[in-house]
Amino acid sequence: MVKIAFNSPFALKDEPKKEAAEALVVDKDPEVATHRAENSSGRCLLTLLGLAFILAGVVVGGACIYKYFMPKHKVYRGEMCYFENEGRERAVEPYFLPIAEEADIREDDNIAIIDVPVPKFSDSDPAAIVHDFDRLLTAYLDLQLGNCYVIPLNTSIVMPPRNLMDLFAKLATGSYLPQTYLVREEMVVTEEIDNVSDLGIFIYQLCVGKETFRLQRRDQIMGVQKRAAENCHSIRHFENSFVVETKICQQ
Numbered sequence: 001m002v003k004i005a006f007n008s009p010f011a012l013k014d015e016p017k018k019e020a021a022e023a024l025v026v027d028k029d030p031e032v033a034t035h036r037a038e039n040s041s042g043r044c045l046l047t048l049l050g051l052a053f054i055l056a057g058v059v060v061g062g063a064c065i066y067k068y069f070m071p072k073h074k075v076y077r078g079e080m081c082y083f084e085n086e087g088r089e090r091a092v093e094p095y096f097l098p099i100a101e102e103a104d105i106r107e108d109d110n111i112a113i114i115d116v117p118v119p120k121f122s123d124s125d126p127a128a129i130v131h132d133f134d135r136l137l138t139a140y141l142d143l144q145l146g147n148c149y150v151i152p153l154n155t156s157i158v159m160p161p162r163n164l165m166d167l168f169a170k171l172a173t174g175s176y177l178p179q180t181y182l183v184r185e186e187m188v189v190t191e192e193i194d195n196v197s198d199l200g201i202f203i204y205q206l207c208v209g210k211e212t213f214r215l216q217r218r219d220q221i222m223g224v225q226k227r228a229a230e231n232c233h234s235i236r237h238f239e240n241s242f243v244v245e246t247k248i249c250q251q
Contacts, residue, residue, distance in 0.1 A: 074105075075102050075103070075104050076102065076103045076104075076105060076165070076168035076169070076171075076172060077100070077101075077102050077103075077168070077171075077172060078100070078101065078102075078103070078167070078168045078171030078172060078238075079098055079099065079100040079101075079171060079177065080098070080099055080171070080177070080178055080180055080238055080243055081096040081097065081098050081099075081177060081178070081179045081180070082096065082097055082099065082179070082180050082181055082182050082242070082243040083096050083097070083179070083181060083182070084097070084182045096179055097121045097122060098120070098121065099119065099122075099236055099237075099238065099243055100117065101114055101115060101116045101117065101237060101238065102114070102115040102117075103115070103164065103168050105161050105164050105165050105168070106161070107161045107162055107165065109134075109202070110132070110133040110134045110161060111130065111131065111132055111133070111134075111161070111202050112130075112131040112133075112158070112161055112164055112239065113128070113129070113130050113131075113202070114127075114128070114129040114130075114131070114237055114239065115128055115129075116128070116129065116235060116236070116237050119236065122236055123234070124233075124234045124235055124236040124245065125142050125143065125144040125145070125233050125234065125235050126143040126144060127140055127141060127142055127143055127235045127237065128140075128141040128143065128206060129141070129235075129237060130202050130203050130206050131153055131158050131239065132153065132199075132200050132202055132203060133153065133160060133161065134200070135153075135199070135200045135203075136152060136153045136155075137150060137151070137152060137153055137199060137200065137203060138150070138151050138152070138153045138154070138158070139199070139203040139206050139207060140235060140246065140248070141206050141207065141210070142233060142235065142248070144233070145233060146210055146211075147210060147211045147212070147213065148196070148206060148207035148210045148211065148212040148213070149187070149189070149212070149213050149214075149215050149248055150193060150199060150203065150207070150212060150213070150214055150215065151187060151214070151215035151216070151217075154185075157183070157185075157239065157240055157244055158239040158240065159239055159240050164239060167240075167241065178241060180241060180242045180243060181242055181243070182236075182242070182243050182244075182245055183242055183243070183244045183245070184244075184245045184247065185217065185244060185245070185246055185247070186217070186218045186219075186247045186249065187215040187216065187217060187218065187246060187247065187248045187249065188215065188216055188217075188218050188221060188249050188250075189213045189214070189215060189248070189249070189250040189251070190213075190214050190215065190216050191213065191214050192211065192212065192213050192214075193212040193213060193214055196208055196212050213250070215248065218249075230249040230250065230251055231249070231250055231251070232247050232248065232249040232250075233247070233248055234246065234247045234248075235248070
């Protein structure tokens with residue numbers, strides 16, 4: 001006798017419920033949940049790191065573009081007129097000589113960089129001058145000789161950066177053209193400087209690769225008189241409301 005069995009329709013209806021219950025049990029497995037949470041945290045961390053690198057690249061790139069394509073500092077241009085004989089109360093106009101120069105004044109660095117072009121009406125040399133107010137040093141680069149000369153900063157002659165900026169700002173207007181006098185100072189070479197790296201970054205950039213000498217004011221050297229065999233060159237410049245002639249003498 002053959003028996004024929006039929007599945008109950010209620011049993012078929014119970015199978016989806018059973019599968020759902022098994023899936024729920026799997027989802028509630030703590031090991032599986034922890035693994036999924038770790039994967040999610042890892043993806044978030046990688047995303048944050050990627051965003052951080054992108055932002056860093058944008059910041060660095062922007063800084064480089066600003067550094068190389070934007071002007072670094074404002075360069076001031078000024079001109080003065082002076083007469084050589086300071087004993088004269090008033091000179092007639094033809095005796096006044098013009099002098100022009102450019103100044104890169106960096107108040108944050110406490111530095112003034114003066115560019116003295118080739119003069120039109122005097123026999124002084126063109127030069128680049130650095131006044132370092134932190135190290136209290138002045139360096140002259142005689143562009144005609146190609147030599148560098150270093151001396152302690154004379155704060156009685158050279159204005160500090162803020163005052164110097166104010167002076168050049170007035171000169172730049174064109175309405176302020178002082179008619180002033182000439183102050184002379186004479187320097188003597190005392191020794192050669194072999195290593196300019198100890199003189200600060202700005203003087204180093206000015207003098208590296210050039211013969212560099214230390215100067216001393218002649219009136220501060222006891223018993224030293226002017227010698228006929230000395231070779232002297234002059235640089236006329238201004239870092240105040242008057243013009244200075246710096247004469248540098250070397251045997």
